[in-house]
Amino acid sequence: GGSSESEETAEPTACETTTPVSLQLQWVTQAQFAGYFAAQDQGFYADQCLDVTIVEGGVDIVPQTQLADGAVDFALSWVPKALASREAGANIVNIAQIFQRSGTLQVSFADAGITSSADFAGKKIGNWGFGNEFEIFAALTMNGIDPATGVELVQQQFDMAGLLAGDIDAAEAMTYNEYAMVLEAINPDTGELYTPEDFNVVSYEDEGVGMLQDAIWADADKLASDAAYRETAVKFVAASIQGWAFCRDNTEACRDIVVAQGSTLGASHQLWQMNEVNKLIWPAGLGAGVIDATAWDRTVSLAMDTKNLEGSTVLTAAPTDGAYTNDIVEEALTILDGLGVDYTGSAFTPIEVTLNEGGN
Amino acid sequence: MTAMNRLRNFLTPLAFGVAFLAFWEGAVKFFELKPYFLAPPTKILSQFVENISRIWDAASVSGMNALVGLIAGTIFGVSVSFLLSRYRALGELITPLAVALNAIPIFVLVAVLNNMYSITSEVPRRIMVSLVVYFIVLVNVAKGLTQVKSTHVELMRSYAASDFAILKKVRIPNAVPYLFTALKISAPAAVITSFVSEYFGGSQNGLGSRITSNIANSKNAAAWAYVLGACLLGLVFYAVSVVLENVASRGSGATNTSNK
Amino acid sequence: MKPMLRRAAYRTGMFFVSVALVAVLWELYKVVGPEKGGKLFGAPILPRSNDTAMPHVWEMLSRYAEPEQRSPNSNLIWFVVLKGAFYSFRLALVGFILGSTIGVALAALMSRFKTMERGLLPYLVVSQTVPLIALAPLVVSWGGKVQIFGFTWPRWLSASVLGAFLAFFPIAVGTLRGLKSAPAASLELMESYAASWKQTLFKLKFPAAIPFMVPAFKLGASGAVIGVVVAEISTGLKGGIGRLIIEYARQATADPAKVFTAVFGAAGLGLAMAGLVALADVLLMRNRPKETTT
Amino acid sequence: MSAVHVAGVSKIFNEGTPKQVDALVDVNLTVEPGEFVSLIGPSGCGKSTLLRLIANLLEPTTGSVAVNGKTAAQSRLDQDYGMAFQQAGLFDWRSVAKNIELPLELKGWDKDKRAARAKEMLELVKLPEFADLMPWQLSGGMQQRIAIARALAAHPPLLLMDEPFGALDEMTREYMQGELLRICAETKTTVVFVTHSIPEAVYLSNRVVVMSPRPGRITEVINVNLGANRGEDTRAADNFFAGITAVREALRGTHADHANAGAIRGVEDR
Amino acid sequence: MSAVHVAGVSKIFNEGTPKQVDALVDVNLTVEPGEFVSLIGPSGCGKSTLLRLIANLLEPTTGSVAVNGKTAAQSRLDQDYGMAFQQAGLFDWRSVAKNIELPLELKGWDKDKRAARAKEMLELVKLPEFADLMPWQLSGGMQQRIAIARALAAHPPLLLMDEPFGALDEMTREYMQGELLRICAETKTTVVFVTHSIPEAVYLSNRVVVMSPRPGRITEVINVNLGANRGEDTRAADNFFAGITAVREALRGTHADHANAGAIRGVEDR
């Protein structure tokens, strides 16, 4: 838009007024949200005349309903969960698909022989519940395994102790978090840390049932009716992507920002997480945040076909129009063009991270 | 008069309940509350009917955890309070601990118990329920065993009765109403604890985890259908304990034996 | 007063002795118990005695002296836990006060109008069977949105409200029983003075109810703590002990002892609330005849 | 104008239900100012009910009750009487002085005036040094004296007492009887006094009203004037014993088959 | 051989502590078989303590207690006495008959023998039709009669009673006194009876033992033999009134400054 034109040139000039904006995270502070913290820390939000409050999540916080309730201005949510809320009346819209890939894994000990989702049958399959388990159901459905009878589904605690203790055959793990947890633990047989060789990892992205994850959602009604809110959304997405680009190029600095924000996870864990999250975002062929219609459609169709424990599907019908829009993110990328930010990250190469015991 | 009273005791709460539900339904309709925020009672009821067999299954899992824990905790609590009444020094030692534990949120121990046992088993949840019940029973029954009328003890001593005879003929009968009071408190607590302990992971077959996962999936009406199941389960436990208490106190004639 | 203090000191001493005893038993079990857990009389109730499931007591305690994170300016864990417990304590206190106010008001209402008691009491019982985990999301969603008298509902208030939800019930029931405990002769006396309902309530019924209210308040206080901790876990409210429990539980894969620091913190929080009520008990009951126990 | 005038009063509880109790039937009683009248009779004969009717704590089913020439209701509002029960019924949470001040507080007296009156009453019952103690720190007899002080605090012309000394041991009781007589003489108070004890009724009263149960009625009124200066010697005097015998005779008639009277409470009450 | 022989007994509670109480000092008392002896005296004079010493529920500090020629301890083991208290102290959870059977149960009697004895005792106290009721379904007087039946169930030669009628109203009390006399005459039981009531002591006893407090001692023993056939008329008889006067005189001496006696309980007890 025209207004953003003027701001990008007037880079250092003070804002006349700042717009207060709140963002609801899905969970407590960690590198999964580094881009937003970086944007705040590096002043990218301030540059856009935004005063951003980042609101942490919890076990029962459903970010998209917080958004729909008007408690916050924007929320992060995985796409299938948000679509389910949308079907339940939350009028929200995906305005930027930050994570381009799914980071969900199913981790098992190498000797358990679980090398693909087809091997899940009859096993104790861990998951976190709270709507983070759809990919597991999708994989089961794909393999013709009945979630209620074909496997034993177990809700994991906050840690991975269940896997290490042998209570669970394969545990749900995010590349950037729980997978690191097992690699930070001591193998009692060797007295050393576990190594990747000790485990088999099933990646849902690779299995073809990956669903879209962290995306920025906005209030659809306000977006349509409130020009100021729309403008804020554009600026917010732009500054956020700028933050993620910063983290791509400054992995360790971003780790420090997150740690400074009060994450109690250890530093090596956070660095690992930062690095893995970068891998989910970059490279972004269409530009960071742009929603890839193919991936979207795959997510939607999986959500409509996947039956959960109770035999119901995530979605009963295809989402109504306006579940996502690329308009906002495209305007945002225009702003970033003006700032000279690389938002495709085609040259991105991840760093090598060594995990320490306990992630410290 | 009495028939009239009984009718009133039944009709008044009914009227309140109907008014409350009507208000709820009306509020949802009037303010156009979105389903993810609050579902109207009619929708919850239809979900309840629709999912009745699943709710029954989940309720039997949570209910079994609560029941096993309740029974185990009660047996354990009663046995230990016998020990305490017999060995005063032990009582002096354990009672402050039991009183303190009653004041702290011990449900957080589930996180620890899940690692001490297998997360896939129901044992940690049942142990959690037992613990909660145990301390309630212990404190109450120990009180019942010790707070006997001094006339009664003196009378028994005048009969040259042994300590065991005093325990059997005075202390235990005196403690029975206290036991049932403890049960009345611990029965609902057992149910609630069994839900809360599903919060920390484990098999996803109980009411607690069904409620949270439905809420996480924005299936609010379904979640509240499970909540309704949970309320009914809690009420069944409570009602049974009240009936037991009444049966137990009928013999002793004391209508208000509830004593904390 | 003096012997009462001595009694309290004795009980506190006994408490610490028994806690120490539990610690000893814990370590003893670690020596004799099966590494991978086991069965007793056919039931799998023997816990695993390995260091992941049951860390050594000294491991737990030594954590308090360690920094929370490895970063140089990290606080020591004892400080973090203490701060978290104090934060939750404040929330629990707000919840407790809120719950007490509602509970006492309901009790007064029910003691005034028989219809209210008939109609309301069963639902108060029902209300307590509603799992907190179902209410949490609903109440949480009020945070930052609901406006009361021009101030926006802060997120922490939701946690306090859930605390109040568990606190109000025992208080309402106990207070109601207390209000009804006023002896018939005293009620008649007030009537003979042509005292108004309000005068009777404040000069007779409430003072007479105090001995019933104090134990009810004790239950209410522990309810408030439970409510707040559950709510903190549920909403991830930053700053409280509930949040520390999830965070440290997440690290239990590699550091199983750490979570115990927060668990003990929660215990301390409960005890602090109980202590507060006990203090109120002493103050309120100081001029009352002491119970004689056999 | 008589202090109490009960005319044709009957009181039926739970009328028309299976639990109907004819507590009082056609009771007529007049008490003159300054008189001391005792009500005596077996348990359940309606003594307390009659007292409560006078106090307007109950409404008669038929008949009328007048106190000091006013309706019972009006005289309750005017605080024309003070009341004392078997249990002293002091409020545990108020000091002795504050207990005495209670009726004055309810009348809206100001603080100084209340304190002055409490002091005066404490002197009347000879316990001035106990003002700041809590009731439970006093013996039963002292508590009962405080209750009398409370009943008299507003200087009511009429004192209604329901077995006030029933819980005291006999020796303390005799002492309290003497005190009550002295206080009433000093304050010229009219007293209606319910008791179970024949010697007590005889020792205290100008007239003893004997009642009988099922239904509750007045069967006899006995004049026993032992004179103004009763003392320890009175209790050994012949006319005291004569009075006792007269009241016992009157009661014997009302008190037939006592063996299993009032049996099986459980069946009766629930 | 005397039924009770108390020689040079004193009892000091909490000896050597600041809370020391000299409950009894140098008490000597002999009760002959078949005698009815009452202990009377102001509150705290040690009546209950003396009774408990006889029952071997307490050990004397000095002196000796013999019952039926045996030590008190031995006679407790032999169940030589039955006991009854102010509160009937029935067990709420046992039926009336089962309450009476309790002491027999403890002696190991078999079921039929117990049931037979319980029936016999219920007839003795004239409540045969109440065997299967629960205690709380009975009136206070009936409960007290059951308690007496329980105390007598094992046919002990000695009955120890601590204010057994203290909680009853005066009319029921007089009735119970008559019953007690009848039962004791039928069973030829020796009775040591604690009471606060002068007429009760006089009516029941062969001898009235008057005690005084601080420290507890026996000040006088009054013979009041009203004869074997006491009845309602006895209570109007001159020698009854004479007995009352004698006991009152004896008590008056022990009972000086009553006004504030036993004051300030709180300070004294803790």
Ligand SMILES: Nc1ncnc2c1ncn2[C@@H]1O[C@H](COP(=O)(O)OP(=O)(O)OP(=O)(O)O)[C@@H](O)[C@H]1O
């Ligand atoms: N509120 C009431 N409802 C029903 N019946 C009552 C009520 N109050 C008293 N009665 C009945 O009325 C009768 C007279 O009772 P009242 O209390 O006046 O007797 P009383 O002479 O004072 O007896 P006591 O000597 O035991 O105090 C009794 O049968 C009693 O059960």
Ligand SMILES: Nc1ncnc2c1ncn2[C@@H]1O[C@H](COP(=O)(O)OP(=O)(O)OP(=O)(O)O)[C@@H](O)[C@H]1O
């Ligand atoms: N177990 C005890 N420990 C300490 N002091 C006691 C104990 N039992 C009685 N006393 C004291 O001994 C004294 C005599 O008590 P006792 O109970 O024998 O009196 P009593 O004559 O029966 O009085 P009452 O008429 O009030 O029953 C009292 O001062 C009492 O406080």
Ligand SMILES: [Mg+2]
């Ligand atoms: Mg009465």
Ligand SMILES: [Mg+2]
């Ligand atoms: Mg005594």
